[in-house]
Amino acid sequence: MSKAEIKSPLPGMFYRRPSPDSAPFKNDGDAVSAADVIGIVEVMKSFHEVTAGVDGKAIRFLVDDADAVMAGQALAEVEA
Amino acid sequence: MTIHSVLIANRGEIAVRIIRAAKALGLRTVQVHSQADAGSLAVKLADEAIDIGPAAAKKSYLDIEAVLAAAKAAKVDAVHPGYGFLSENADFAEAVAAAGMKFVGPDAAAIRLLGDKVAARQVAARAGVPTVPGSDGRVSDLAQAAAIVSRIGFPVMIKAAAGGGGRGIRIAHSLEEFERHFPQASAEAAAAFGDGGLYIEKVIEKARHIEVQILGDGTNFVHCYERECSLQRRRQKVWEEAPAVGLPADVRKRLCDSAVALARSVGYSGAGTVEYLYDDASRDFYFIEVNTRIQVEHPVTEMITGLDLVQEMLRIAGGQPLSVGQDDIAIAGHAIECRINAEDPHRGFMPGPGTVETLAVPEGEGIRFDTMLFAGYAVPPFYDSLLGKLIVHGADRAACLAKLRAALAGLGISGIPTTVPLHKALAADADVAAGRFHTRFLENWLETKFAAPPSGTREVA
Numbered sequence: 001m002s003k004a005e006i007k008s009p010l011p012g013m014f015y016r017r018p019s020p021d022s023a024p025f026k027n028d029g030d031a032v033s034a035a036d037v038i039g040i041v042e043v044m045k046s047f048h049e050v051t052a053g054v055d056g057k058a059i060r061f062l063v064d065d066a067d068a069v070m071a072g073q074a075l076a077e078v079e080a
Numbered sequence: 081m082t083i084h085s086v087l088i089a090n091r092g093e094i095a096v097r098i099i100r101a102a103k104a105l106g107l108r109t110v111q112v113h114s115q116a117d118a119g120s121l122a123v124k125l126a127d128e129a130i131d132i133g134p135a136a137a138k139k140s141y142l143d144i145e146a147v148l149a150a151a152k153a154a155k156v157d158a159v160h161p162g163y164g165f166l167s168e169n170a171d172f173a174e175a176v177a178a179a180g181m182k183f184v185g186p187d188a189a190a191i192r193l194l195g196d197k198v199a200a201r202q203v204a205a206r207a208g209v210p211t212v213p214g215s216d217g218r219v220s221d222l223a224q225a226a227a228i229v230s231r232i233g234f235p236v237m238i239k240a241a242a243g244g245g246g247r248g249i250r251i252a253h254s255l256e257e258f259e260r261h262f263p264q265a266s267a268e269a270a271a272a273f274g275d276g277g278l279y280i281e282k283v284i285e286k287a288r289h290i291e292v293q294i295l296g297d298g299t300n301f302v303h304c305y306e307r308e309c310s311l312q313r314r315r316q317k318v319w320e321e322a323p324a325v326g327l328p329a330d331v332r333k334r335l336c337d338s339a340v341a342l343a344r345s346v347g348y349s350g351a352g353t354v355e356y357l358y359d360d361a362s363r364d365f366y367f368i369e370v371n372t373r374i375q376v377e378h379p380v381t382e383m384i385t386g387l388d389l390v391q392e393m394l395r396i397a398g399g400q401p402l403s404v405g406q407d408d409i410a411i412a413g414h415a416i417e418c419r420i421n422a423e424d425p426h427r428g429f430m431p432g433p434g435t436v437e438t439l440a441v442p443e444g445e446g447i448r449f450d451t452m453l454f455a456g457y458a459v460p461p462f463y464d465s466l467l468g469k470l471i472v473h474g475a476d477r478a479a480c481l482a483k484l485r486a487a488l489a490g491l492g493i494s495g496i497p498t499t500v501p502l503h504k505a506l507a508a509d510a511d512v513a514a515g516r517f518h519t520r521f522l523e524n525w526l527e528t529k530f531a532a533p534p535s536g537t538r539e540v541a
Binding site: 010011012013019021043044045046066068 | 422433462465
């Protein structure tokens with residue numbers, strides 16, 4: 001089974017929830033489809049949704065909520 | 081002065097600005113910084129620098145305990161909060177004072193009073209300052225709110241009492257729309273600000289944004305005339321001027337006097353700004369809010385008055401009376417400020433943090449560039465996109481605009497996108513030159529007048 005990485009399109013702060021009090025977009029082990037939002041990157045106070053980009057199962061996050069991330073950094077991996 | 085050292089609880093261009101003012105007064109400067117800002121210009125310029133936490137502002141610049149611990153460790157006499165972050169946080173001002181240091185700004189009670197938009201509106205009304213027709217205070221239920229809007233007429237703004245900076249505002253054009261927005265706005269305000277309180281104001285169509293700079297030492301109060309900040313995008317100021325374009329002298333006098341009356345009514349201490357909407361057609365002005373801090377656009381006021389507002393703030397915090405009386409302050413010429421942001425105006429203002437490869441700064445009489453940039457600086461993605469402010473002063477507005485066009489041509493920042501192309505287009509626009517604008521002008525202009533760059537090329541500004 002192959003693994004696919006979901007990368008951050010932008011540098012910034014990565015959030016796994018739509019707002020601090022909400023449930024995460026996805027939990028480890030969830031299945032994702034390409035159009036699913038898996039998180040938000042905040043860059044210079046503007047917010048950009050990150051979509052999975054691939055269909056897969058068993059997503060596993062590689063960064064924590066509110067972690068600083070670089071552009072191109074792997075945010076999560078899925079079994080494609 | 082009773083203070084000999086100051087901690088700068090901020091970052092970016094304003095931290096650099098405060099350090100320069102403090103050094104001019106012979107103060108020792110201590111710069112706090114997040115781990116992402118260890119290589120910043122403010123850190124290099126300050127006498128001392130203290131790491132207060134990780135990149136996220138919540139864990140560094142907004143962490144009251146971390147900032148206070150640094151101030152105590154560095155044994156400073158005063159803390160300057162700059163703008164944004166903790167600058168209008170009454171709890172922070174109180175904690176600084178409780179720790180035996182001076183907060184460079186008004187005391188916690190004044191910040192609390194004027195920071196509550198509803199209370200501030202009542203303060204303004206009591207001081208005789210005209211306010212926008214609307215609710216006299218918080219409106220708690222829809223029936224009460226509907227009665228008010230039927231009296232003042234549509235369109236109306238539903239605003240969060242705890243909001244500010246353009247956040248927490250909804251506009252309703254009909255009763256049906258109002259009844260739909262009101263409960264949503266309350267729920268949103270409760271979530272965003274921890275306070276679901278709302279108030280209502282009539283929308284003044286085609287209003288201009290004019291604000292008055294005030295200074296107070298608790299006993300004496302002066303204004304430093306007005307600024308015009310009508311060119312805004314998404315309620316964020318883009319370009320500011322002083323004085324306001326074509327403001328009649330009698331209106332200017334009433335406007336500025338009303339700001340001083342408000343300052344006097346609360347015994348204001350420090351620098352502050354009273355913001356107004358101005359209706360060109362009727363020549364009426366209406367109070368919006370008071371900002372109890374230095375503002376981004378303060379340099380245009382400095383350029384036309386010759387005052388150094390940040391030095392003045394530090395002197396006031398050091399227990400000195402105002403260095404000037406009202407009769408000493410006059411308008412000389414005209415000034416314009418362009419906010420240079422790390423955003424690509426041709427791509428929906430997408431932010432573009434990254435490394436500045438080269439930097440060319442225009443120089444000359446009446447040209448000033450307030451910035452934290454240097455060649456090789458990596459602009460971090462974690463904070464707002466302001467890179468610097470180009471400020472130009474001329475004998476009159478036409479001369480100022482001509483000088484601005486030349487200064488913009490001489491400003492070169494490569495490696496990251498900037499809003500310089502936007503400002504070049506604005507500086508060449510006939511409506512801007514004629515002063516024909518209002519707070520909704522820029523968004524419409526961007527859609528209709530701001531041309532995309534020729535395909536296949538990308539302007540490197």
